[in-house]
Amino acid sequence: MGTRPEAIKLAPVYLALRARGAGARIYDTGQHPDLLPSALAAFAIPDTAVQRSPQRGVSAPLKMLPDMQRMLRAHAPGGVIVQGDTASAFAGALAGVLSGLPVHHVEAGLRSGDWLSPFPEEFIRAGIGRLSAQHFAPTPLAGRNLAAEGIAADRIHIAGNTIVDALRLILPGRNQRKRTRPSQSAGGKLVVLTVHRRESEGAGTRAILGAAAELARRRDVHVIYPAHPRTTTDELAALGSGHGIEVVPPIPYADFVQLLARADLAITDSGGVQEEAAILGTPLICCRNVTERPEALAGTHARLVGTDPEAILAAAEQFLDDGQRPAFSAAFGDGHAADRIAAILTA
Numbered sequence: 001m002g003t004r005p006e007a008i009k010l011a012p013v014y015l016a017l018r019a020r021g022a023g024a025r026i027y028d029t030g031q032h033p034d035l036l037p038s039a040l041a042a043f044a045i046p047d048t049a050v051q052r053s054p055q056r057g058v059s060a061p062l063k064m065l066p067d068m069q070r071m072l073r074a075h076a077p078g079g080v081i082v083q084g085d086t087a088s089a090f091a092g093a094l095a096g097v098l099s100g101l102p103v104h105h106v107e108a109g110l111r112s113g114d115w116l117s118p119f120p121e122e123f124i125r126a127g128i129g130r131l132s133a134q135h136f137a138p139t140p141l142a143g144r145n146l147a148a149e150g151i152a153a154d155r156i157h158i159a160g161n162t163i164v165d166a167l168r169l170i171l172p173g174r175n176q177r178k179r180t181r182p183s184q185s186a187g188g189k190l191v192v193l194t195v196h197r198r199e200s201e202g203a204g205t206r207a208i209l210g211a212a213a214e215l216a217r218r219r220d221v222h223v224i225y226p227a228h229p230r231t232t233t234d235e236l237a238a239l240g241s242g243h244g245i246e247v248v249p250p251i252p253y254a255d256f257v258q259l260l261a262r263a264d265l266a267i268t269d270s271g272g273v274q275e276e277a278a279i280l281g282t283p284l285i286c287c288r289n290v291t292e293r294p295e296a297l298a299g300t301h302a303r304l305v306g307t308d309p310e311a312i313l314a315a316a317e318q319f320l321d322d323g324q325r326p327a328f329s330a331a332f333g334d335g336h337a338a339d340r341i342a343a344i345l346t347a
């Protein structure tokens with residue numbers, strides 16, 4: 001693993017393997033050196049469980065391929081587990097295959113159908129699919145995508161998405177908490193904004209931030225925007241005066257999901273935040289043209305709007321004014337995906 005979302009989605013798998021008495025070690029490629037350690041800390045996974053690459057940054061994963069192969073030779077594990085669609089996941093899968101080990105893919109089978117969006121994730125996850133022995137699909141739709149690509153049925157497991165397990169670990173009483181959610185009326189409507197997709201870089205990000213700035217001009221709206229480290233000052237300038245928008249550094253995972261659970265609206269281009277908003281029953285505006293997670297957009301309070309500022313603003317105003325909250329989505333599983341995965345891998 002190398003990024004924050006991989007740490008969040010693999011932490012439950014690591015904990016489930018340990019709970020079954022299996023030895024498991026984490027290799028951190030160094031792709032998100034500022035975000036990954038804090039995500040693992042949210043699950044109380046100690047630093048001693050992690051082998052860290054000496055490289056840092058987006059090009060670290062492929063540079064670390066020889067180091068990963070050395071590590072695999074030294075520890076001789078029974079297999080390599082990778083998650084999702086990052087360069088780190090691809091490098092880990094390649095290191096496993098080159099070392100003659102079976103590779104197991106968590107969150108397998110997501111497809112947007114457009115190789116350029118999200119870029120480069122769509123072709124990375126399809127490539128990992130070619131390298132993997134076991135495919136742990138988060139939803140039946142993802143399982144069907146894999147079957148359509150010719151993967152044998154006995155290698156596809158509809159396990160559920162480990163993001164539900166992560167939320168269960170971090171917010172144990174979330175349903176109860178949600179019903180007694182404090183009213184936002186005193187402080188107005190709370191909007192959580194995240195923007196980081198590579199295909200939105202530049203003009204797309206400026207358009208999304210401009211729409212959020214316009215929305216925040218409403219007196220009853222307060223936007224919290226944890227800016228991704230890759231956001232440029234030129235993009236941030238689209239916030240204008242910044243009235244009503246709180247720009248903050250990345251928020252620790254436990255605090256972030258509590259904020260999302262309380263929010264009246266999430267505006268995002270993130271994969272994980274789409275899923276979490278659906279699971280937590282928070283209205284969602286997805287600022288992308290296509291999604292590999294259509295399950296998150298079911299229902300009337302989630303919409304795919306692209307990066308057109310007028311479309312973002314219109315959807316945001318509609319959701320905030322009607323004040324309805326969607327039901328908690330069960331589309332991503334029951335929160336026991338990690339244990340299913342661990343059971344299959346330790347059988």
Ligand SMILES: CC(=O)N[C@H]1[C@@H](OP(=O)(O)OP(=O)(O)OC[C@H]2O[C@@H](n3ccc(=O)[nH]c3=O)[C@H](O)[C@@H]2O)O[C@H](CO)[C@@H](O)[C@@H]1O
Pocket residue numbers: 003004005006008083084085086089107118121194196226249250251252253254256257269270271272273276
């Ligand atoms: C669009 C896309 O292809 N995204 C991929 C990307 O994730 P993704 O787009 O989800 O990546 P993000 O960087 O948005 O990370 C989202 C995660 O970070 C958390 N968060 C966010 C903001 C913050 O301040 N604090 C915080 O903890 C969110 O709760 C969420 O769980 O890599 C994942 C892991 O390989 C894949 O599963 C996704 O498919």
